[in-house]
Amino acid sequence: MRPSRISKATLRRVPALGAAFFLALGLFAPQSHAAPVGPAAPAKAAAGATPAAAPKAIPVPKSPDASTGDRPLAAESTGRASTAHPATEAAPAADGKSAKQLSAAPAAVDCNLSGVLGASGGALVQQLTALPDVTCTYPLFNLTGADAGKVFREAQMVTVADALRTASAGYAGNNSASIGQLVMFLRAGYYVQENNAASVGGYGAPLQTSIRGALDAFFAAPHSQDVTEANGATLNEAVTLIDSSHENGRYAGVVKRLLAGYTSTWPASMDLAVQHVEWVIESGFDLEHGDRGFVAALQADPSIATAWAGFVTRNGAMLNGGDVVTRIGMQLGNLVAVDGLRAQGRPLVKDLINRYPLVGATGPLTMNLVWFTEKKDAGNCTVYGTCDLPKRLVPLVLTVDHTCNANLRIRAQDMTAQQLADTCTSLVNEDAAFHKVIKDNGPIPGDLNTSLEVVAFDDYYNYSLYAWLMYNIAVDNGGMYEEGNPAAAGNQARFIAHEADWLRPAFQIWNLNHEYTHYLDGRYNMAGDFEAGMTTPTIWWVEGIAEYISYSYRGERYAAAITEAGKGTYKLSTLFDTTYDNADSTRIYNWGYLAVRYMLQSHPQDVNALLAKYRVGDWAGARTLLTSTIGTRYDADFASWLTACAADNCGTLPADRAPLCGAADTRxxxxxxxxxxxxxxxxxxxxxxxxxxxxxxxxxxxxxxxxxxxxxxxxxxxxxxxxxxxxxxxxxxxxxxxxxxxxxxxxxxxxxxxxxxxxxxxxxxxxx
The missing domain is CATH 2.60.120.380 (Jelly Rolls)
Known part of the structure; x- marks a missing residue:
C-alpha cells in the first residue's frame, strides 16, 4: 500500500492546467505568512571556525518572501529573482514549476472525457488515444472518491501501461500514435492514488511489472533520443512518469543520458525534459519518504555523478541563478550527504565550489553546494577549502561600508548615498524618540555595546543565500538581531536585515526601526544578554516596545494591531505570560504592541517600576510585579481601552512638556x-x-x-x-x-x- 500523504515532490508534479483546477476548487491553500514565530536554535559554527559567543538572537517578523527551511534555493524557486542575476525562466505556475510544462489545449478542441471515465480494458485505451490533444487528460488529476477508484484502480493502470509498452515499440518521435495521452493517464493515476489511496486501492507488483515494461520500451525506442520539439513534448512527461512511479533508480541511466547530451541549443520541450530530471534526482535522494533505488544506482555506476558534474561545467555559461543548470547542479550536494556516495561526491562538489564565483550569477549554485558541505558533511571544510568562507564573503557581498557616527555603522550589499544618509538619520532620530518614551538614566552599568552594525542585504533572496554562513544564523525569517554578550570587550551588536524589495521603488530596510529598538532596549532596559532576559516571560515587553517605538516614531497607524484590538482576544494578564513558544506572531507582535501601549499610557508608574527591575536583572521581582502586584486588576480597564482603540481612539502618552521659551524674539x-x-x-x-x-x-x-x-x-x-x-x-x-x-x-x-x-x-x- 502506498501512503495517502501528498509529498511536496509529488505536489509539484501536477500539470499546470490541472493545478489550476485544484486551486479553483480550494484544494491547495497557500501557506499563511503569519506562521508562528519562535527563537532560532543556535546554528552550528562554520566548520573549522572558532564558535562565536551565544548570540542574542531575536527573530524578526517574517518577510513575505521568507522560506520555511534553512537551505537557500535557486533564484527562480523563491518566486522573486535576485536583482543581481534575474532568472530567465517562465514565471512559476500554480504547481511551483514552469508554466511551459504543458501548453493549454486549443480552444477549438473537444475534450469530452465521458468515454474515458466509463471505459475499461481495450476500450479505455481506445478512448484515451482518441482524445484530440494530450491536454485533454488534465482534468483526470482532479478525480476523487468513487470516480477516482473506478478510473484508476490497479487493473486500469496495468491496461494502460501495457498499451504504452506496445505503442512504444513503434514510437515515431512524436505524438502521432497518442502515446502522450497514455503517459499522462498513468501520471494522473499515480497522483490521484497517492492522494486518494482509500478510494483507489493499493498498487502492487502487477503494476510495477507493467510500468517497468512500458518505460523500458519507451526509453529503448530510438526516437525517444531525438533532440526535437516533437519528441520533447512526450519525453518530458515520460521523465516525470519515472518519478511518479518511484522508479528513479531503475532509470538513473536515462538521467545520465539526458545530462550528458544536453546543450543550450536544445529546443524548449527537450529543455523541459531536462528540467524534469531535477525531480527524479531530488525524489531519489528523499529517503525519508521511501528508497527509490536512486542512491544504489549511483553507487553502482559512479559515471552517473561524473556526467552530472560535467553537465554543469559544460553548460556553465548558462548559469544565471534560476536556470536548469543551477537547479540540477545544486542537487549534486546530495552526494556528500549520503555516506555511501560521499567519497565520489567530495571532489566533484569541491571543484564546482572553487570553479565558480561565490557572488553574482553563479552564487546560487556555489552557496547551495557550500550549504551541503557545511550541514551534511560538517567538520570537513578543509576538504573543500571553505574554512575561511564566512570571513571571505563579507567584503565580497557587502560592498558598501558606511559609518553614520561613532555608534552606528552600515554594511550593505547595495545602497545609494541618499539611502545611507536617510537610514542614518532615521536611526539617530529614533534614538531620541526612544529615550523620550523610556526616560532612562543612561546605559545599564557594564553594557559595552556602544555601537551597532546594521547589515543590509539587497533582498530576502540574497539574505537567505549568504547570511546563514556569514553570520551563523537561521534565515527562515525577516532578519535577526544579535546582541551577543554585552559585557564582553570587543563584542559587536549586529542587526542582520534585508531590503524590502517588494516595496520598490520606495526604499526600506525590513523592520529597521523595530530592530533598532531591540538594540536600544537591550542597552538601556534589559540587563545581561538575551538568554538572561528569557528566564521569565518578557516577550510581551521585548517585542511590544519594539513595535510601539517603530510605529509611533514613524507616525504610522498600526492597522493590524487596531484590528486585533476589536477582537478582544486576550486579557492583559494573559499577555504578560507570552513567550516565543506559546504564542503565534499575532500575539507576539500585534498584542505585544497593544499591551505595551496601554501600560505606557495608562500606568507609566508601573512601567517605571518594571524597568527598574529589568535593568538590574531582577527577573523574579519583575515577574512578581506583573503576576501578583498587578495581576488581573487592569484586565477590565484594558478591555475597555481595546474597545476604544478599535474605534481609533487609542489615546496618547501622558503630557511631559518643556516650559515655554522666555526670549522676546519668538525665533x-x-x-x-x-x-x-x-x-x-x-x-x-x-x-x-x-x-x-x-x-x-x-x-x-x-x-x-x-x-x-x-x-x-x-x-x-x-x-x-x-x-x-x-x-x-x-x-x-x-x-x-x-x-x-x-x-x-x-x-x-x-x-x-x-x-x-x-x-x-x-x-x-x-x-x-
Missing part, C-alpha cells in the same frame, strides 16, 4: 523650552535659532502637533533652508525630530519648511 530658543502655535504658509519657512555653550554633547529639536506638513532642517552656524542644511527630518505631518551630536558652540540655526501650510505646531529644543 529664539533656549535649553529645554518650547514654542507653541508655530506656523508658516506653503513654501515658506519658520526660522529659529539658539545659543549653545561650549561642551554641548547633543542637541535635540522636535516638532509635534498642529495641522499641515512641516519639515525640519538644521544648518549649524547659518540659516537653514532646503538648499542649505546639515541635517533634516521630513516625515509626513509635523512629527519631526533631529538629534545633533557634538554641535558647535555659539548660535546655531534650524527652520521649519512648509511642504504644506502648517499651523499649531509645537517646537521644543533640548541639549546636554
Amino acid at each position: 529664539q530658543f533656549d535649553k529645554n523650552c518650547r514654542r507653541d502655535n508655530v506656523a508658516a504658509a506653503t513654501g515658506n519657512y519658520s526660522y529659529s535659532f539658539l545659543y549653545l555653550p561650549a561642551g554641548v554633547k547633543q542637541l535635540t529639536v522636535t516638532t509635534t502637533g498642529g495641522s499641515g506638513n512641516a519639515d525640519l532642517y538644521y544648518n549649524g552656524g547659518s540659516w537653514a533652508t532646503t538648499g542649505s542644511y546639515l541635517a533634516k527630518s521630513a516625515n509626513a505631518g509635523n512629527g519631526e525630530t533631529l538629534t545633533i551630536t557634538n554641535p558647535p558652540s555659539g548660535w546655531v540655526y534650524f527652520s521649519l519648511y512648509a511642504q504644506q501650510g502648517f499651523n499649531g505646531a509645537t517646537v521644543t529644543t533640548q541639549y546636554q
Whole structure:
C-alpha cells in the first residue's frame, strides 16, 4: 500500500492546467505568512571556525518572501529573482514549476472525457488515444472518491501501461500514435492514488511489472533520443512518469543520458525534459519518504555523478541563478550527504565550489553546494577549502561600508548615498524618540555595546543565500538581531536585515526601526544578554516596545494591531505570560504592541517600576510585579481601552512638556523650552535659532502637533533652508525630530519648511 500523504515532490508534479483546477476548487491553500514565530536554535559554527559567543538572537517578523527551511534555493524557486542575476525562466505556475510544462489545449478542441471515465480494458485505451490533444487528460488529476477508484484502480493502470509498452515499440518521435495521452493517464493515476489511496486501492507488483515494461520500451525506442520539439513534448512527461512511479533508480541511466547530451541549443520541450530530471534526482535522494533505488544506482555506476558534474561545467555559461543548470547542479550536494556516495561526491562538489564565483550569477549554485558541505558533511571544510568562507564573503557581498557616527555603522550589499544618509538619520532620530518614551538614566552599568552594525542585504533572496554562513544564523525569517554578550570587550551588536524589495521603488530596510529598538532596549532596559532576559516571560515587553517605538516614531497607524484590538482576544494578564513558544506572531507582535501601549499610557508608574527591575536583572521581582502586584486588576480597564482603540481612539502618552521659551524674539530658543502655535504658509519657512555653550554633547529639536506638513532642517552656524542644511527630518505631518551630536558652540540655526501650510505646531529644543 502506498501512503495517502501528498509529498511536496509529488505536489509539484501536477500539470499546470490541472493545478489550476485544484486551486479553483480550494484544494491547495497557500501557506499563511503569519506562521508562528519562535527563537532560532543556535546554528552550528562554520566548520573549522572558532564558535562565536551565544548570540542574542531575536527573530524578526517574517518577510513575505521568507522560506520555511534553512537551505537557500535557486533564484527562480523563491518566486522573486535576485536583482543581481534575474532568472530567465517562465514565471512559476500554480504547481511551483514552469508554466511551459504543458501548453493549454486549443480552444477549438473537444475534450469530452465521458468515454474515458466509463471505459475499461481495450476500450479505455481506445478512448484515451482518441482524445484530440494530450491536454485533454488534465482534468483526470482532479478525480476523487468513487470516480477516482473506478478510473484508476490497479487493473486500469496495468491496461494502460501495457498499451504504452506496445505503442512504444513503434514510437515515431512524436505524438502521432497518442502515446502522450497514455503517459499522462498513468501520471494522473499515480497522483490521484497517492492522494486518494482509500478510494483507489493499493498498487502492487502487477503494476510495477507493467510500468517497468512500458518505460523500458519507451526509453529503448530510438526516437525517444531525438533532440526535437516533437519528441520533447512526450519525453518530458515520460521523465516525470519515472518519478511518479518511484522508479528513479531503475532509470538513473536515462538521467545520465539526458545530462550528458544536453546543450543550450536544445529546443524548449527537450529543455523541459531536462528540467524534469531535477525531480527524479531530488525524489531519489528523499529517503525519508521511501528508497527509490536512486542512491544504489549511483553507487553502482559512479559515471552517473561524473556526467552530472560535467553537465554543469559544460553548460556553465548558462548559469544565471534560476536556470536548469543551477537547479540540477545544486542537487549534486546530495552526494556528500549520503555516506555511501560521499567519497565520489567530495571532489566533484569541491571543484564546482572553487570553479565558480561565490557572488553574482553563479552564487546560487556555489552557496547551495557550500550549504551541503557545511550541514551534511560538517567538520570537513578543509576538504573543500571553505574554512575561511564566512570571513571571505563579507567584503565580497557587502560592498558598501558606511559609518553614520561613532555608534552606528552600515554594511550593505547595495545602497545609494541618499539611502545611507536617510537610514542614518532615521536611526539617530529614533534614538531620541526612544529615550523620550523610556526616560532612562543612561546605559545599564557594564553594557559595552556602544555601537551597532546594521547589515543590509539587497533582498530576502540574497539574505537567505549568504547570511546563514556569514553570520551563523537561521534565515527562515525577516532578519535577526544579535546582541551577543554585552559585557564582553570587543563584542559587536549586529542587526542582520534585508531590503524590502517588494516595496520598490520606495526604499526600506525590513523592520529597521523595530530592530533598532531591540538594540536600544537591550542597552538601556534589559540587563545581561538575551538568554538572561528569557528566564521569565518578557516577550510581551521585548517585542511590544519594539513595535510601539517603530510605529509611533514613524507616525504610522498600526492597522493590524487596531484590528486585533476589536477582537478582544486576550486579557492583559494573559499577555504578560507570552513567550516565543506559546504564542503565534499575532500575539507576539500585534498584542505585544497593544499591551505595551496601554501600560505606557495608562500606568507609566508601573512601567517605571518594571524597568527598574529589568535593568538590574531582577527577573523574579519583575515577574512578581506583573503576576501578583498587578495581576488581573487592569484586565477590565484594558478591555475597555481595546474597545476604544478599535474605534481609533487609542489615546496618547501622558503630557511631559518643556516650559515655554522666555526670549522676546519668538525665533529664539533656549535649553529645554518650547514654542507653541508655530506656523508658516506653503513654501515658506519658520526660522529659529539658539545659543549653545561650549561642551554641548547633543542637541535635540522636535516638532509635534498642529495641522499641515512641516519639515525640519538644521544648518549649524547659518540659516537653514532646503538648499542649505546639515541635517533634516521630513516625515509626513509635523512629527519631526533631529538629534545633533557634538554641535558647535555659539548660535546655531534650524527652520521649519512648509511642504504644506502648517499651523499649531509645537517646537521644543533640548541639549546636554
